[in-house]
Amino acid sequence: MTKPGEFYQRDRNLQPPAYTPSYKTSVARSPGLAMISLQNSVSKITGPVFGHNDIDPIDNDMIFNYAADGESAIGERIIMHGRVLDENARPVPNTLVEAWQANAGGRYRHKKDTYLAPIDPNFGGCGRTMTDDNGYYFFRTVKPGAYPWRNYVNSWRPAHIHLSAFGSGFCQRLITQCYFEGDPLIPKCPIVQTIPDQDAIDQLVARLDMNATIPLDSIAYKFDIVLRGRRSTLFENRLEGN
Amino acid sequence: MSQTLDYLKETASQTAGPYVHIGLAPGAAGFDIYETELGHDIVGPNAKGDRIRVEGVVTDGTGAAVKDVLIEVWQANADGFYAHPEGGGEVEDGFRGWGRVISDFDTGEWSFETVKPGSTSGRDKSKQAPHLNLWIVARGINIGLNTRMYFSDEDAANATDPVLNLIEWVDRRKTLIAARTETNGTTVYRFDIRLQGENETVFFDV
Numbered sequence: 132m133t134k135p136g137e138f139y140q141r142d143r144n145l146q147p148p149a150y151t152p153s154y155k156t157s158v159a160r161s162p163g164l165a166m167i168s169l170q171n172s173v174s175k176i177t178g179p180v181f182g183h184n185d186i187d188p189i190d191n192d193m194i195f196n197y198a199a200d201g202e203s204a205i206g207e208r209i210i211m212h213g214r215v216l217d218e219n220a221r222p223v224p225n226t227l228v229e230a231w232q233a234n235a236g237g238r239y240r241h242k243k244d245t246y247l248a249p250i251d252p253n254f255g256g257c258g259r260t261m262t263d264d265n266g267y268y269f270f271r272t273v274k275p276g277a278y279p280w281r282n283y284v285n286s287w288r289p290a291h292i293h294l295s296a297f298g299s300g301f302c303q304r305l306i307t308q309c310y311f312e313g314d315p316l317i318p319k320c321p322i323v324q325t326i327p328d329q330d331a332i333d334q335l336v337a338r339l340d341m342n343a344t345i346p347l348d349s350i351a352y353k354f355d356i357v358l359r360g361r362r363s364t365l366f367e368n369r370l371e372g373n
Numbered sequence: 374m375s376q377t378l379d380y381l382k383e384t385a386s387q388t389a390g391p392y393v394h395i396g397l398a399p400g401a402a403g404f405d406i407y408e409t410e411l412g413h414d415i416v417g418p419n420a421k422g423d424r425i426r427v428e429g430v431v432t433d434g435t436g437a438a439v440k441d442v443l444i445e446v447w448q449a450n451a452d453g454f455y456a457h458p459e460g461g462g463e464v465e466d467g468f469r470g471w472g473r474v475i476s477d478f479d480t481g482e483w484s485f486e487t488v489k490p491g492s493t494s495g496r497d498k499s500k501q502a503p504h505l506n507l508w509i510v511a512r513g514i515n516i517g518l519n520t521r522m523y524f525s526d527e528d529a530a531n532a533t534d535p536v537l538n539l540i541e542w543v544d545r546r547k548t549l550i551a552a553r554t555e556t557n558g559t560t561v562y563r564f565d566i567r568l569q570g571e572n573e574t575v576f577f578d579v
Binding site: 140141143145146148151154156157158160161167172173174175179180216217219220231240241242257293295301302304307308326328330332334335355358359360 | 381383389392393402437457493494506515516521575576
């Protein structure tokens with residue numbers, strides 16, 4: 132059995148660069164100097180470990196986790212599910228996945244959001260879950276609405292759910308956004324278009340999944356998250372001096 | 374034609390956006406939903422070592438404070454071990470070594486309490502100076518920025534640190550070194566992060 136070695140280096144040709152002027156806020160928030168490349172050390176191959184005790188079972192159900200008794204969130208009921216995998220297509224088990232989103236009208240429950248669409252009193256908009264032994268996760272929620280933002284005068288974000296995943300090493304840490312199949316706002320969005328690779332954009336679009344749809348209840352979308360993979364130690368020096 | 378490599382591609386990053394707090398720090402967004410918010414207690418009650426406070430502000434290319442930033446911390450304990458199966462050794466009960474901190478919406482100032490980490494092993498029998506690993510996300514940041522915070526009272530260890538020594542511009546190394554002060558008996562390290570421009574903080578492709 133070979134030991135796990137270093138993580139594959141991040142492919143910066145498919146990840147968004149820091150400076151993407153069509154997304155205006157990135158202009159003053161992007162480093163101007165090149166990053167310094169580091170080989171892996173113990174500081175990066177390790178990362179926080181979470182357990183089921185850290186969260187509650189209801190946390191992954193956004194239809195009910197902020198609703199009053201007997202009430203539920205308003206909107207198109209969906210199941211968002213998939214697997215967290217690494218680049219070797221191996222499942223990433225027992226890892227924390229967090230999600231947040233606007234309500235069905237595109238309004239966020241955040242004191243800084245002043246969009247005129249109303250708050251849903253029974254919808255918070257955040258959820259979290261641990262993947263199971265097969266890397267599988269699921270959320271129940273309502274499909275978020277598109278919303279306007281101050282980039283160009285008439286910019287609208289596609290419907291999206293923000294997702295955060297950990298993996299086993301801190302260098303796998305990832306925050307991304309999941310979009311919905313067929314949304315015509317996707318190709319118009321400057322945030323989507325920060326990604327230079329069309330295949331990488333397509334990988335952010337969740338697909339309608341009729342097999343997982345619960346009849347007369349909720350429509351399902353499937354969204355897999357791929358974190359950096361790790362090669363096996365074959366011949367090279369050990370990461371550490373022990 | 375050659376064979377095909379059957380790897381998957383890493384999911385592309387997207388900005389955490391201005392409302393990152395809803396998902397990762399809902400109390401700050403203005404609502405109470407989880408029994409326990411994660412990331413408030415970095416080291417737990419049993420951690421050995423010096424208790425310290427770390428504070429700073431993140432500024433953009435115009436010098437303005439970034440008031441919607443979220444920073445995650447990953448660090449070793451006082452013995453230099455990470456709370457992870459590959460972390461090098463045992464850590465105290467309740468020591469996670471990971472935290473999550475957000476800036477004040479009005480001032481952009483952030484702070485957290487922890488213990489000062491010990492030296493950790495580096496590659497090829499080298500020793501890394503005590504440091505905190507920081508991961509920074511915010512509106513306008515398309516992919517999380519990695520940096521490290523070192524300590525101003527560790528000159529000897531910093532001088533031989535394998536990562537600091539990779540930075541060929543000696544002047545830039547100081548952007549990673551937090552300044553130690555004492556405030557009312559508390560040890561405080563000040564670590565300001567400049568995303569762009571003069572004295573730009575060093576960021577790493579890890």
